[in-house]
Amino acid sequence: MKKLLTGNEAIARGAWEAGVVVCTAYPGTPSTEITENAAKYDEMYAEWSPNEKVALEVGLGAAIAGGRALVSMKHVGVNVAADPLFTLSYTGVNGGLVLVSADDPGMHSSQNEQDNRHFGRAAKIPVLEPANSQEAKDFTKLAFDISEMFDTPVMLRTTTRVAHSQSLVELADREEKGIKEYQKNPSKYVMIPANARHRHVVVEDRLIKLKNYAESTDLNRVEWNDTKIGVITSGVTYQYVKEILPEVSILKLGMTFPLPQKMIMDFADKVDQLYIVEELEPFIEEYVRSWGLDVHGKDTFPLIGELLPETIAAKMVQTLGDCSPRETAEPDQLQYEVPPRPPVLCPGCPHRGLFYVLNKLKVTVAGDIGCYTLGCLAPLKAIDTTICMGASIGTAIGMEKARGKDFARSLVAVIGDSTFIHSGITALVDVVYNKATTTTIILDNRITAMTGHQHNPTTGFTVKGEPTKEIDLVLLAKAVGVERVRVVDPFELEGLEKIVGEELAAEEPSVIITQRNCALIDKSRNNPYSVSPGACTGCLRCLKLGCPCIAKEGKKVRINLAQCVGCGLCATVCPSEAMRKEGSAND
Amino acid sequence: MTDITNILIVGVGGQGTILASRVLAGAVQMTGQDVKVSEIHGMAQRGGSVVTQVRYGKEVASPIIPEGEADIILAFEKLEALRWLPYLKKDGSILINDQRIDPMPVVVGAAQYPSDVLDIIKKERKEVFIINGLEKAVEAGNAKAVNVVLLGLLARCLKIDKQTWLDVIRETVPSKLLEVNLKAFEEGWNSFDR
Numbered sequence: 081m082k083k084l085l086t087g088n089e090a091i092a093r094g095a096w097e098a099g100v101v102v103c104t105a106y107p108g109t110p111s112t113e114i115t116e117n118a119a120k121y122d123e124m125y126a127e128w129s130p131n132e133k134v135a136l137e138v139g140l141g142a143a144i145a146g147g148r149a150l151v152s153m154k155h156v157g158v159n160v161a162a163d164p165l166f167t168l169s170y171t172g173v174n175g176g177l178v179l180v181s182a183d184d185p186g187m188h189s190s191q192n193e194q195d196n197r198h199f200g201r202a203a204k205i206p207v208l209e210p211a212n213s214q215e216a217k218d219f220t221k222l223a224f225d226i227s228e229m230f231d232t233p234v235m236l237r238t239t240t241r242v243a244h245s246q247s248l249v250e251l252a253d254r255e256e257k258g259i260k261e262y263q264k265n266p267s268k269y270v271m272i273p274a275n276a277r278h279r280h281v282v283v284e285d286r287l288i289k290l291k292n293y294a295e296s297t298d299l300n301r302v303e304w305n306d307t308k309i310g311v312i313t314s315g316v317t318y319q320y321v322k323e324i325l326p327e328v329s330i331l332k333l334g335m336t337f338p339l340p341q342k343m344i345m346d347f348a349d350k351v352d353q354l355y356i357v358e359e360l361e362p363f364i365e366e367y368v369r370s371w372g373l374d375v376h377g378k379d380t381f382p383l384i385g386e387l388l389p390e391t392i393a394a395k396m397v398q399t400l401g402d403c404s405p406r407e408t409a410e411p412d413q414l415q416y417e418v419p420p421r422p423p424v425l426c427p428g429c430p431h432r433g434l435f436y437v438l439n440k441l442k443v444t445v446a447g448d449i450g451c452y453t454l455g456c457l458a459p460l461k462a463i464d465t466t467i468c469m470g471a472s473i474g475t476a477i478g479m480e481k482a483r484g485k486d487f488a489r490s491l492v493a494v495i496g497d498s499t500f501i502h503s504g505i506t507a508l509v510d511v512v513y514n515k516a517t518t519t520t521i522i523l524d525n526r527i528t529a530m531t532g533h534q535h536n537p538t539t540g541f542t543v544k545g546e547p548t549k550e551i552d553l554v555l556l557a558k559a560v561g562v563e564r565v566r567v568v569d570p571f572e573l574e575g576l577e578k579i580v581g582e583e584l585a586a587e588e589p590s591v592i593i594t595q596r597n598c599a600l601i602d603k604s605r606n607n608p609y610s611v612s613p614g615a616c617t618g619c620l621r622c623l624k625l626g627c628p629c630i631a632k633e634g635k636k637v638r639i640n641l642a643q644c645v646g647c648g649l650c651a652t653v654c655p656s657e658a659m660r661k662e663g664s665a666n667d
Numbered sequence: 668m669t670d671i672t673n674i675l676i677v678g679v680g681g682q683g684t685i686l687a688s689r690v691l692a693g694a695v696q697m698t699g700q701d702v703k704v705s706e707i708h709g710m711a712q713r714g715g716s717v718v719t720q721v722r723y724g725k726e727v728a729s730p731i732i733p734e735g736e737a738d739i740i741l742a743f744e745k746l747e748a749l750r751w752l753p754y755l756k757k758d759g760s761i762l763i764n765d766q767r768i769d770p771m772p773v774v775v776g777a778a779q780y781p782s783d784v785l786d787i788i789k790k791e792r793k794e795v796f797i798i799n800g801l802e803k804a805v806e807a808g809n810a811k812a813v814n815v816v817l818l819g820l821l822a823r824c825l826k827i828d829k830q831t832w833l834d835v836i837r838e839t840v841p842s843k844l845l846e847v848n849l850k851a852f853e854e855g856w857n858s859f860d861r
Contacts, residue, residue: 320728323729389729408736410735
């Protein structure tokens, strides 16, 4: 039976078919749906780990103990997990372990555009790159076999277009692999220097074996056609080349580390001109050049951003007049301006109240990763920095240490509930330990919202929907040593402003927890608000909230009734009481 | 690859474009053709520009549609129709929900919402169909069913029989919303009139 699946759904299915028993992850676009789907299978344990490092550690524990484990994260998540990853390469596994790295060329939803094939090379582990959902499933299964065959973790590298595209997939049954025998083996699993030195030799030996495997595996294959042009490519880019350059010969690499040197040299030998079409970094290209081959790669195709079919065609034509790509349309040159439509905080978003207040107080805000990062955009413009998951509190400490305690009197760190658990806790410990006076605001909307509502240790539920113990953020902050801990509703603007003012003034660490459900999980529907035209004076103060439901109409404002969820924040800031609840006595 | 049909569904986050694309892909699959769907959603779940690309035919390689090669654009919002217009073939059709949602730069006065969006589009392409989806959805019994009204309109432009669509809607939509959505589909289906 064929089913239309995203790459992520296919990876989860592949893990299930491969007999995987443990799936771990921290949510991150474009990897999130792997674990959401894995959690639906009863045969597999699944968890949202507090961060990617823990996810990999749980996965490697399962693998060393003899079970197959799938660990998923987005590209930047691998930075967090890099520490255990590089040593796991030394210990090897027992049951297979596959690490999915979902890269995001084009940064559709990411803070940078890194190419994690480099991680595979640096950690000396094999890297597989599927090109569609069928391959996502097949490669996942094969990756587990390779993992066990060569006693190594394997990286399955996808990109947004593979992860989030749906294509047809032939399903198969689950093969129960059971749990392999576990034998205590400290020289393999205890990486004290004396043992690790021996294991490094094993790693290098393994790489040689993997290079030989790369030459013979079906993962890498040649599709012969006209030999005037040969293209080496991998991942979704293969699909673009296949469609846009139907007449060229293609060497499709399903395994991009280690590379099949002999296969590539043979291919290069048989074609007149060699092109390497790869997204982001010249990863394959640098190897091929180092072997003395003359290729076109990043001299022709862009290094930055997503590589699109039309770009491939255009660049090939520029470089080589007679490459005859399939005819593509002439781009429109329309002469009009379309205003951008950046994402915004949702109607009713609890963070809106906080950012309104922070903007009003004109404080410096060290920000973090989550929906609330959008608080940086106009009109709220309330965030100064955003670096990576969990960086806000440390950034604020650094700002205070550099500029002094007075600066800290108008400085806050903001961080979401899930992000705080991910990697904010350790920085909060630093605030206390190293005598900073930082004010930390935990934006607790009771869910991991940006990636699509995943549970985390503060919500009281697991990824499988089972009730679990809920972390008490107040007690946690106190346990870390913060004595000033306040909880406040971010829509109670007056109280919020007062509390923020008090905690900023305090010359000691403080934590403010702004607590209100994410607007998209709050099912209690309120009546929408509308503007009473007679009362509206056109002061436009409500527009400073950045609510997508409120728009200017002439000199006054109107509310989009279909979108308004009735949070009432606009009524709170309106000085002339022009915002009326629909159906209320005021009408 | 000329046998591939390329459809772009564009709108604003929260309008229900994803459900519409699910139903479309499901209907195509029932006809036994190869199909690929690619969707990009941004950082927040509401308010941003969203686009789903659906491609089907005997065999589809790339999951994304090159600029200028969409056969049909189904636009849930006027400005998004204009934004994605360069993706439409010169002789392609564009179906537009006559609704205006101001992007934040317009709300804060940093940009202008073009007043003549539909006129610009009509000047650029011949096959332009405009529908008041919200009105039709309200007639069907729920303002939120705009996406299925628009789907009904799109269905009318494709060579897939009506029963297939109805079957897929039955499979996709939660049962308590089924009746409204079937009505909404009919509203869209019956609005087709150029």
